[in-house]
Each structure stands twice: as C-alpha cells, then as structure tokens.
Amino acid sequence: MSVLRLPSSLLLACLGAAILLPAHAQGVLPVPQNVVQLSASGVVEVPQDFLSLTLSTTREAPDAATVQTQLKAAVDAALAEARKAAQPGQMEVRSGAFSLYPRHNKEGRISTWQGTAEIVLEGRDFGRISSTAGRVSALTVSQVAFSLSREERARVEAQAQTMAITQFKAKAGDIARGFGFSDYSLREVSVMADEGGMPRPRAMAMQAKGAYADSAPVPVEAGKSTVTVTVSGGVQLR
Incomplete structure (x- = not known):
C-alpha cells in the first residue's frame, strides 16, 4: 500500500495557516466584553376580586x-x-x-x-x-x-410589566453612563410574573358560618394581591 508524503515545506505551510485562522473559524467563541447582567421589577398591589x-x-x-x-x-x-x-x-x-x-x-x-x-x-x-x-x-x-380574576390579573400584570421594563431601561442607561459608555444594546432578556395574596384561613370560614343563622349571608372579606413582574437580562455597553 502506498503512502502519500507531503513535502516538509508544504506541511509547515498548512500548519501555519491553521494557527493563523481566526478564533471563530476554529469553533472558539470570543469572550464577551463590557456585558452587564441586571434586573428590575414592577410591583402593583390591588384588591382581590x-x-x-x-x-x-x-x-x-x-x-x-x-x-x-x-x-x-x-x-x-x-x-x-x-x-x-x-x-x-x-x-x-x-x-x-x-x-x-x-x-x-x-x-x-x-x-x-x-x-x-x-x-x-x-x-x-x-x-x-x-x-x-x-x-x-x-x-x-x-x-x-x-x-384575582383572569381579566384583572392580565390588566395588572401588563401594568407591572410596563413599570419593570421602564425601570430596566433606566437602570441599564445609568450603568452604561456610570462606566463611561454612551449607550447600550440588549443581548438577552427574560420576563417573569408572580402573584402574592392573602389567603383566608379555613378555620375562620367554618366558624363564620356557625355564628349566624343558616339563611344569613356568610361573612367574607377579601384581601389584596401583589403582582410582581421582573425583567432580567444582559446588556452590551458601547
């Protein structure tokens, strides 16, 4: 079986070309620079409906x-x-x-x-x-x-999201200027919503029914829900 042998000069030239290839051509991504991770939240409290x-x-x-x-x-x-x-x-x-x-x-x-x-x-x-x-x-x-009802939750969540985005943009601008940059660009972002409420204890509800006549309305009192939307992500300072 014959073996193909390359001249030493050609082999060195090939090796040199591989070494001189840019990092992305060799499958190595450049390390991100001037990237900041941050988050901001919008909070709205409303009566439970x-x-x-x-x-x-x-x-x-x-x-x-x-x-x-x-x-x-x-x-x-x-x-x-x-x-x-x-x-x-x-x-x-x-x-x-x-x-x-x-x-x-x-x-x-x-x-x-x-x-x-x-x-x-x-x-x-x-x-x-x-x-x-x-x-x-x-x-x-x-x-x-x-x-919260579906309609009220959607309304309040949209309001909290607008607040969170506004705060995120303001914070990103402040950070960019603080580090001596004039602007920034958005790299990636995630938006998460959460609702916190005030549940009524089961024991309280049962006692309330027993304290009144059967035909009387059952006393109920709603609390408030706090809807929080958090926007987090990374920005490229420039």
Missing part, C-alpha cells in the same frame, strides 16, 4: 351504598338551591371533590363507611356568593379562597 367558596358535607353509614346515596341527595339539593342565583361571570356553580372511604375497628375490620362531598361557588359577586352559601342548609363552608 375573585372569590371561591367551597361548601361540604360528611356522611357515615354501615355500608358504602348508603353513604353514597346520602351524599348524592345532599349535593343535588345544594346544587339546585345554588343554581337559582347563578350568573355567568358573577357566580358560577360546580360540584367539587367527592370521596368515600372505610373506617376500621380495633380488629382491622371495616366498621362503617364515611364520605365527603363538595360544591363550589365562585365568581366576582361576593354578595351573591355569600348570600347563596347562607341559603344552602345541607352543606357548611369548608374553605374560602380569594384571588
């Missing part, structure tokens, strides 16, 4: 079929009463969790069956929801949760 109120009931009997029948009857009656006041966007009515499980005696045998069923009232009309919950006598309040 969406209420989710859960009503539940528990039944117990020697057999599972009896418990299931009792729960179904209670939920059907509660849904029928709640739907009388339902209104799209203001108060929606839906069924919630449904669970059925055995209870065991000391010998490990099933003694009785117990089950829990829920319905959920949710929407933006707090008065309608609370008064409807007071009229549902078969179930009691087990949970109250406040939040």
Whole structure:
C-alpha cells in the first residue's frame, strides 16, 4: 500500500495557516466584553376580586351504598338551591371533590363507611356568593379562597410589566453612563410574573358560618394581591 508524503515545506505551510485562522473559524467563541447582567421589577398591589367558596358535607353509614346515596341527595339539593342565583361571570356553580372511604375497628375490620362531598361557588359577586352559601342548609363552608380574576390579573400584570421594563431601561442607561459608555444594546432578556395574596384561613370560614343563622349571608372579606413582574437580562455597553 502506498503512502502519500507531503513535502516538509508544504506541511509547515498548512500548519501555519491553521494557527493563523481566526478564533471563530476554529469553533472558539470570543469572550464577551463590557456585558452587564441586571434586573428590575414592577410591583402593583390591588384588591382581590375573585372569590371561591367551597361548601361540604360528611356522611357515615354501615355500608358504602348508603353513604353514597346520602351524599348524592345532599349535593343535588345544594346544587339546585345554588343554581337559582347563578350568573355567568358573577357566580358560577360546580360540584367539587367527592370521596368515600372505610373506617376500621380495633380488629382491622371495616366498621362503617364515611364520605365527603363538595360544591363550589365562585365568581366576582361576593354578595351573591355569600348570600347563596347562607341559603344552602345541607352543606357548611369548608374553605374560602380569594384571588384575582383572569381579566384583572392580565390588566395588572401588563401594568407591572410596563413599570419593570421602564425601570430596566433606566437602570441599564445609568450603568452604561456610570462606566463611561454612551449607550447600550440588549443581548438577552427574560420576563417573569408572580402573584402574592392573602389567603383566608379555613378555620375562620367554618366558624363564620356557625355564628349566624343558616339563611344569613356568610361573612367574607377579601384581601389584596401583589403582582410582581421582573425583567432580567444582559446588556452590551458601547
């Protein structure tokens, strides 16, 4: 088998050309210079405008079929009463969790069956929801949760995002001038949103229902949500 041998002068020329190639042609990226990483946030606090109120009931009997029948009857009656006041966007009515499980005696045998069923009232009309919950006598309040509606969250998030972008640009300009540069260009950026609220304790909601007559509205009080949008990224000083 023949072997091709290059003249020594040609081989040295090839090696020299490889050495003289620019860094990017050899697959090595140049190290970024004058790049600064920074972040800025926009924060908006608004009243919570969406209420989710859960009503539940528990039944117990020697057999599972009896418990299931009792729960179904209670939920059907509660849904029928709640739907009388339902209104799209203001108060929606839906069924919630449904669970059925055995209870065991000391010998490990099933003694009785117990089950829990829920319905959920949710929407933006707090008065309608609370008064409807007071009229549902078969179930009691087990949970109250406040939040922002989709529409309000979108509005507030856009407002906070505008604030964050404005602050990011101002901070980038200040940093550029502080280091003796006249301007900057954006390299990469990320935008993240977060909502913090004030949840209502479950125990408080249950006590509130028991302190009033069954037909009285369930007292509810919304808190506030803080929507934070953070803009972070890198800028090239120039």
